[in-house]
Amino acid sequence: MTKLRFNRSQLCIPYAVFLILFVIAPLVVIVYYAFTNGQGNFTFANFINFFAGTNTLGTLVYSFALATVTTLVCLVIAYPTAYVLARSNFKKKYVLLMLFVLPMWINFTLRITALKEILTVFEGNIAKYPFLNSVIGMTYDFLPFMILPLYTSLLKLDKSLLEAASDLGANRFTVFMRVTLPLSVPGIISGMTMVLLPSMTNYVVLDMLYNSTYIMGSLIGSYFSAYDWNNGSLISLVLLVIIFLVTLVTNRFSDKDAGNRGAVL
């Protein structure tokens, strides 16, 4: 009888089993449910319902519009912020960065509650500006996720490249456009993906700010409430495909260090 010998690589077995059971299997199930009906028969009906329904397509378009605007607003606020922070001569840059991402650790529903109260003071009836408020709410929620990767990639930027460019006669604007900006593209891309996907799905922000228009996430929420697992799965599948495509694109610009949600911790 051979004695079972301990090998370090065996330690990954529990985690591998866990991933197969609770990460891979649920996704397989989603795909199966997306193409079957309540009786378990194969069907394209859910698929057709989604892509032929004006409501659902409208939701997809609205989600994209909201997510795109939110992402751009976050980028416009976060880029200069991350730039100033990363280039500052302040000794403890890290503490400054903390100031900007610290609210990330307060529960987002509580933060949105706070924002809602302030918006109510400014706007009176906040239901009058649903799109604007949703953009503000999501920006408020996701801004740290944009600042972090941008900061990381701007901090890593090799200063001698900038000096070389200006020695060679480039003015500050040219240095920024031709050196700094292209080199921070990985940070921009990973920040954008971290904001884009949640802002297509986080319907709680919309609900709390009285925006009754549906986004992709709201569709899953309403199918869940109606016990309609098949149509809910189809929406999940659509989101999975979007995520997959985004990942394919972003992998081309991949930057291993930037972009972890927990990069600061």
Add this chain to the structure above:
Amino acid sequence: MKNAFKFIWLGVVLLFIYVPVAVLAVYSFTDAAMVGGNIGGFSFDNYLNLFKNEELRSMIFGTLVLAFVCAAISTVLATLGAIGSFYSKRITKSLINTANQIPVVNADIVTGFSVCILLIVILRIGKDTFIPLGVGHVVLTAPFVYLSIIPKLKQMDNSLYEAALDLGATPVQALFKVVLPQLIPGILSGFMLAVTLSLDDYFVTTYTKPSTFDTISTYVVNATKGSQTEIKTALWALSTLIFVIVIALVVAMNLLSGRKKEAAK
């Protein structure tokens, strides 16, 4: 950018980030029923209600227990997984890395919905067992623990492990006495990250929780739909309390890491 302009920019962004939370904090110490409303006077009632109100107290307690238990499970699973996969063959390693990446890039709502379908709809595991909720939170958090440990493994000096074996340690002893201690910083930050992710989660919780159980996120969302002033203003106190705790933790962590650096000199 001119210096003055830099400061103004950072100031404006900080105002956007902190004004809502700060205003809410001020109002949490009054007996006002709404922000911008009449302030009758200074009052601790909101804070007392947090502890007096049975519903609020058990909701906060439940959220914390869920976060810490799931973070602990995630940390054990993912630490073993990371060590194991790091020493595995290249194929195994890249398979685990890829599977680990799925929940990281996936939208939380899809993670939650897919776990719900597999465990609750297909396997018919009752929500009241808390198993779907626990599994959901571990799926959500473990991959981030894994990601915070892998870099530490890469930095580790592998010859120490072999030296321990040469000096007569069994592989298990070498693992516990040589490898694990070097991973402690990664394990700790992974654990903290898991706790914060679990505390902040709304979507996985909604789709997997027992109907009578609420975390802070699900409770706040339901509370904003209701019109109970007492609950609403108690939540202001909760938000302020979390804000203060987060600041205290960040300051403490900075002091600690500052001291470590001093000691290293």
